[in-house]
Amino acid sequence: xxxxxxxxxxxxxxxxxxxxxxxxxxxxxxxxxxxxxxxxxxxxxxxxxxxxxxxxxxxxxxxxxxxxxxxxxxxxxxxxxxxxxxxxxxxxxxxxxxxxxxxxxxxxxxxxxxxxxxxxxxxxxxxxxxxxxxxxxxxxxxxxxxxxxxxxxxxxxxxxxxxxxxxxxxxxxxxxxxxxxxxxxxxxxxxxxxxxxxxxxxxxxxxxxxxxxxxxxxxxxxxxxxxxxxxxxxxxxxxxxxxxxxxxxxxxxxxxxxxxxxxxxxxxxxxxxxxxxxxxxxxxxxxxxxxxxxxxxxxxxxxxxxxxxxxxxxxxxxxxxxxxxxxxxxxxxxxxxxxxxxxxxxxxxxxxxxxxxxxxxxxxxxxxxxxxxxxxxxxxxxxxxxxxxxxxxxxxxxxxxxxxxxxxxxxxxxxxxxxxxxxxxxxxxxxxxxxxxxxxxxxxxxxxxxxxxxxxxxxxxxxxxxxxxxxxxxxxxx
Numbered sequence: 001x002x003x004x005x006x007x008x009x010x011x012x013x014x015x016x017x018x019x020x021x022x023x024x025x026x027x028x029x030x031x032x033x034x035x036x037x038x039x040x041x042x043x044x045x046x047x048x049x050x051x052x053x054x055x056x057x058x059x060x061x062x063x064x065x066x067x068x069x070x071x072x073x074x075x076x077x078x079x080x081x082x083x084x085x086x087x088x089x090x091x092x093x094x095x096x097x098x099x100x101x102x103x104x105x106x107x108x109x110x111x112x113x114x115x116x117x118x119x120x121x122x123x124x125x126x127x128x129x130x131x132x133x134x135x136x137x138x139x140x141x142x143x144x145x146x147x148x149x150x151x152x153x154x155x156x157x158x159x160x161x162x163x164x165x166x167x168x169x170x171x172x173x174x175x176x177x178x179x180x181x182x183x184x185x186x187x188x189x190x191x192x193x194x195x196x197x198x199x200x201x202x203x204x205x206x207x208x209x210x211x212x213x214x215x216x217x218x219x220x221x222x223x224x225x226x227x228x229x230x231x232x233x234x235x236x237x238x239x240x241x242x243x244x245x246x247x248x249x250x251x252x253x254x255x256x257x258x259x260x261x262x263x264x265x266x267x268x269x270x271x272x273x274x275x276x277x278x279x280x281x282x283x284x285x286x287x288x289x290x291x292x293x294x295x296x297x298x299x300x301x302x303x304x305x306x307x308x309x310x311x312x313x314x315x316x317x318x319x320x321x322x323x324x325x326x327x328x329x330x331x332x333x334x335x336x337x338x339x340x341x342x343x344x345x346x347x348x349x350x351x352x353x354x355x356x357x358x359x360x361x362x363x364x365x366x367x368x369x370x371x372x373x374x375x376x377x378x379x380x381x382x383x384x385x386x387x388x389x390x391x392x393x394x395x396x397x398x399x400x401x402x403x404x405x406x407x408x409x410x411x412x413x414x415x416x417x418x419x420x421x422x423x424x425x426x427x428x429x430x431x432x433x434x435x436x437x438x439x440x441x442x443x444x445x446x447x448x449x450x451x452x453x454x455x456x457x458x459x460x461x462x463x464x465x466x467x468x469x470x471x472x473x474x475x476x477x478x
Contacts, residue, residue, distance in 0.1 A: 125228040132227035135237075143244070147252035148261075151193050154245050158190065161234045168231060176309045179295050182217060182238055184287045185209045189242050198263040205283050207250075208276040210242040211357050211367070212350040218371050224378030232382075236375045243368050251361040271358035277351055284347060288340060296336060311339050 135157070142150045169175050189210065192202045217223065218239050226232040249258065249265050259266045295309060303309060315335070318324035327338050357364040 128230050128233065129228040132225075132233045135233070139241075139244070143248055143252070147248045148257060150248045150252075151245050154241050155190060155193065157237065157241075158186065161230075161237060164230060165234050173307055176295055176299065176303070176307055179291055180310050181209075181284070181287055182214055184283075185214050186238055186242060188283065189245065192264065193245075196264070197261060198267075200264045200267045201279055203262075203264040204268055204271065204276050205279040206242075207246050207271070207358065208280040208351050208354050209283065209347075210246055211354050211364075212280070213347045214239055215243050215367070215371050216350040218375050222378050223375050224382050225372075225375040226379045226382050232379070236379075240368070240372050240375060243371070247361075247364050247368055250358070251364065271355045273352070273355050276354055277348060280347070280351060281344070284344060288344075292336070311336065314339065 139150075139153065142153050166175070166178060169178055185206065188202065188206045192199060192206050196202050218236070223235050223239055224232055225236045249262055253262070255266070296303075296311070299307070303312060315324065315328055319328055323342075327335050327342075330338055353367075357367055
């Protein structure tokens with residue numbers, strides 16, 4: 001200010017004003033760029049600013065914009081580089097995952113091919129027979145000598161038999177049968193054994209379901225103890241062993257051990273039928289709700305495409321009976337509701353004798369033994385009828401080949417017979433008097449050689465092959 005007041009010349013005054021204006025605008029811009037504290041600025045009248053002052057301010061703004069543009073451009077380049085690097089890494093991981101998938105599927109295909117090989121099938125069935133027979137022996141030994149370990153024995157078998165069942169059923173497109181009530185009851189039993197052994201309610205529910213629907217299903221679905229078949233042995237296992245486990249815990253364990261390990265069973269001194277039906281109905285409602293949500297509703301399109309469920313199997317199997325005509329004649333969703341109510345009524349009916357089984361160890365043992373004998377008888381019927389008919393078929397084939405050879409000029413070529421892969425040359429050896437009749441393979445459990453089911457005879461013509469026919473044996477394995 002001292003410089004402005006010294007001279008009185010107009011030229012000097014104008015020069016000083018321009019210098020002061022440039023200094024003020026430069027200091028204001030510097031304070032803005034640096035981001036520091038604001039400095040006091042002196043406003044100069046606009047009519048005293050020159051064109052040069054305005055151009056200098058515009059040039060400064062242009063430089064700031066250039067700096068911002070450069071920063072954004074560099075940031076965009078860095079971001080693009082990072083995204084390209086990420087995509088490259090992810091693409092490499094996806095390729096690695098695809099390669100691992102292809103390798104796994106190839107290995108699985110090789111394993112399945114070996115698993116279905118005739119020699120492997122024969123060896124597998126021999127091992128399955130020995131395992132099944134040893135399983136029966138070990139179960140009886142533990143039940144009599146060490147009943148406190150029987151629930152462990154049951155749990156261990158569940159851990160390796162169920163993965164085999166899941167794999168085999170998924171392979172044959174029967175996976176929706178795995179949502180049936182019998183598997184749900186086994187899960188309830190495992191939950192009570194290892195998570196909530198002190199729950200009186202859960203023990204009561206599991207007992208009524210195991211001695212009710214689960215055990216009687218052996219008779220209803222004609223489960224058979226066929227020792228060379230892992231599927232049929234597993235089916236008998238999941239229906240018969242849960243009642244045996246509960247019988248062992250209730251009647252075979254010491255009171256002190258039961259009070260400590262299974263407080264829920266120790267607390268239930270007597271079984272009230274109405275209370276048992278109430279809690280069993282609660283868990284039945286839970287299962288039925290989950291079943292309809294995840295199977296009937298969410299898998300509706302796949303079921304229409306041909307995947308079978310218990311409900312669809314029953315509808316098609318009993319469609320010519322009075323009950324089947326009634327259920328199938330109802331509009332949707334009343335058909336499903338009618339099936340649910342019929343199944344619920346069947347469950348309640350099979351629970352009525354449960355108080356008798358619970359209060360008498362002799363009646364309980366007799367009932368469980370009877371269920372096991374029914375499964376064994378069904379298995380014996382399978383061996384005698386199915387294998388006997390297959391053996392007769394093989395003998396008929398051998399006789400036909402011998403007659404053809406004797407009446408013709410050339411012996412039959414050693415090609416595989418469509419029945420079970422036995423060559424005609426081998427058939428000639430048997431027909432010529434070879435005493436090695438055991439060489440005929442009777443363990444090849446093929447679907448075409450199984451006896452026709454009276455249930456499925458109403459759903460398909462003889463000789464046809466479809467998923468309903470395949471499911472007959474699968475449902476017997478439930």
